[in-house]
Amino acid sequence: MSPSASIPAQIRVKRRGLMFVLSSPSGAGKTTIARRLLDVEPELSLSVSVTTRPRRPSEVDGVHYHFIDRQHYDRLVENHELLEHAEVYGHGYGTPAAAVEGALDSGQDVLFDIDWQGAQQLRQQVSQDIVTMFILPPSTEELARRLRKRAEDTDEVVAKRLAQIAADVTHWAEYDYVMINHDLERSVNAARSVLVAERLKRRRQVGLADFVSQFREAPAL
Amino acid sequence: MSPSASIPAQIRVKRRGLMFVLSSPSGAGKTTIARRLLDVEPELSLSVSVTTRPRRPSEVDGVHYHFIDRQHYDRLVENHELLEHAEVYGHGYGTPAAAVEGALDSGQDVLFDIDWQGAQQLRQQVSQDIVTMFILPPSTEELARRLRKRAEDTDEVVAKRLAQIAADVTHWAEYDYVMINHDLERSVNAARSVLVAERLKRRRQVGLADFVSQFREAPAL
Numbered sequence: 522m523s524p525s526a527s528i529p530a531q532i533r534v535k536r537r538g539l540m541f542v543l544s545s546p547s548g549a550g551k552t553t554i555a556r557r558l559l560d561v562e563p564e565l566s567l568s569v570s571v572t573t574r575p576r577r578p579s580e581v582d583g584v585h586y587h588f589i590d591r592q593h594y595d596r597l598v599e600n601h602e603l604l605e606h607a608e609v610y611g612h613g614y615g616t617p618a619a620a621v622e623g624a625l626d627s628g629q630d631v632l633f634d635i636d637w638q639g640a641q642q643l644r645q646q647v648s649q650d651i652v653t654m655f656i657l658p659p660s661t662e663e664l665a666r667r668l669r670k671r672a673e674d675t676d677e678v679v680a681k682r683l684a685q686i687a688a689d690v691t692h693w694a695e696y697d698y699v700m701i702n703h704d705l706e707r708s709v710n711a712a713r714s715v716l717v718a719e720r721l722k723r724r725r726q727v728g729l730a731d732f733v734s735q736f737r738e739a740p741a742l
Numbered sequence: 743m744s745p746s747a748s749i750p751a752q753i754r755v756k757r758r759g760l761m762f763v764l765s766s767p768s769g770a771g772k773t774t775i776a777r778r779l780l781d782v783e784p785e786l787s788l789s790v791s792v793t794t795r796p797r798r799p800s801e802v803d804g805v806h807y808h809f810i811d812r813q814h815y816d817r818l819v820e821n822h823e824l825l826e827h828a829e830v831y832g833h834g835y836g837t838p839a840a841a842v843e844g845a846l847d848s849g850q851d852v853l854f855d856i857d858w859q860g861a862q863q864l865r866q867q868v869s870q871d872i873v874t875m876f877i878l879p880p881s882t883e884e885l886a887r888r889l890r891k892r893a894e895d896t897d898e899v900v901a902k903r904l905a906q907i908a909a910d911v912t913h914w915a916e917y918d919y920v921m922i923n924h925d926l927e928r929s930v931n932a933a934r935s936v937l938v939a940e941r942l943k944r945r946r947q948v949g950l951a952d953f954v955s956q957f958r959e960a961p962a963l
Contacts, residue, residue, distance in 0.1 A: 528924060529880075529924070531881070532880045532881070532922050532924050534922065546957075654942075655944075657953070657954065659750075659753045660752070660753070660956065661956055661957055664957075686957065687957050687958055690954060690957045691954075693944070693950065693954055694944065694950075694951075696944055697943065697944060698939070698942045698943055698944060699942065699944045699947060699950055700942055701753050701755065701953070703749060703750070703753050710938075711938060711939075711942060713935075714934075714935040714936075714938035714939045714942075715935075715938075715939040715942065717931075717932060717935035717936075717939070718919070718932075718935045718936040718938070718939035718940070719939070721875075721919045721920065721921055721932060721935075721936060722918065722919055723876075723914070723915065723917055723918060723919060723920045726920060729914065729915075729920055730915075732878070732922070733878065733911060733912075733914055735881065735882055736767075736882055736885075736907065736908050736911045737908055
């Protein structure tokens with residue numbers, strides 16, 4: 522059910538969508554929270570990236586990624602049509618600006634499940650529309666437990682990952698909101714609260730001036 | 743039940759409280775929302791003003807107001823110990839800064855049920871700690887209905903009030919958040935979401951740097 526479903530049309534104020542960026546070191550639960558948010562928030566959809574990497578059999582073009590060739594990708598980069606982009610293992614990945622702008626303009630929110638490098642690039646491109654949240658694991662011990670559970674890795678591999686996480690986690694200070702993911706249910710609710718609150722920000726409710734104009738005239742008594 | 747009751751002590755990050763300012767034209771439901779918020783949010787308490795007006799029999803000193811004499815009041819004004827103050831019908835009213843600062847410092851939030859004049863003064867005094875929300879009635883018709891229900895006033899009195907409201911409502915554009923109070927339940931939840939979100943703001947969680955420092959050291963494997 523849409524949260525605005527039961528609001529009468531005459532008080533539904535036009536709003537501009539927002540870009541909700543979730544980042545975290547690996548193992549903090551970001552992707553689970555992102556999925557849950559998408560399930561319960563009909564006005565929120567995941568940003569679909571472009572990539573030059575070949576499609577895997579399980580992937581659907583336009584859902585998991587927009588699969589494009591290198592020439593197309595390079596042109597998008599050159600024309601500044603990507604909000605952020607990165608090369609990973611020789612393949613290009615990026616966020617097409619036009620799709621995001623279309624969503625925001627129609628009052629839809631876009632979710633970004635990206636790392637701090639991507640978030641830094643987005644912040645450079647966009648200022649008012651972006652809301653960023655960093656998710657922290659509850660402790661290093663819990664993090665080590667999660668990493669070991671997830672993969673049957675050697676201690677050496679886990680140690681290497683923890684070192685990477687220690688480096689990634691230092692970027693918490695660049696985010697608007699910071700949340701410790703101690704309890705999934707609580708974290709999903711907290712992330713939803715951020716969405717609800719940010720939608721109520723005056724500057725996102727572009728239809729307010731119109732709505733308020735009715736109070737200029739006294740009603741018939 | 744405190745929302746932080748079930749959070750283990752080691753991940754309870756010290757935070758600085760916030761000043762939550764609710765304003766609205768009369769009849770928009772602000773005071774009802776404020777009362778409901780205070781009922782359900784144990785970390786939120788109402789700011790208690792000082793006043794030179796005589797105590798009414800139903801009022802308790804230190805609960806409804808701090809009742810002080812004019813000399814005391816003038817000294818507070820002179821020494822800039824009030825965050826905002828106003829003269830109403832020959833009596834002084836004001837918000838003592840020290841009590842608010844004490845609450846914020848101990849991680850307690852303070853609620854202000856004040857008009858746009860008071861909010862303007864608060865904003866001048868405080869910048870980072872203040873979160874402001876303006877509450878709008880759903881329509882002029884609904885507003886007229888509410889005003890008529892509330893008091894057995896003549897059409898003339900209601901018309902005069904509506905004119906005042908028309909003037910007050912123009913200050914919506916000075917607030918961080920704007921909410922149309924169409925449904926009380928929904929509005930209380932939305933105001934709570936703003937509180938939850940604002941508490942998660944990185945800059946209010948003054949204990950985060952400490953918390954995050956644990957990730958610098960790899961845990962024993």
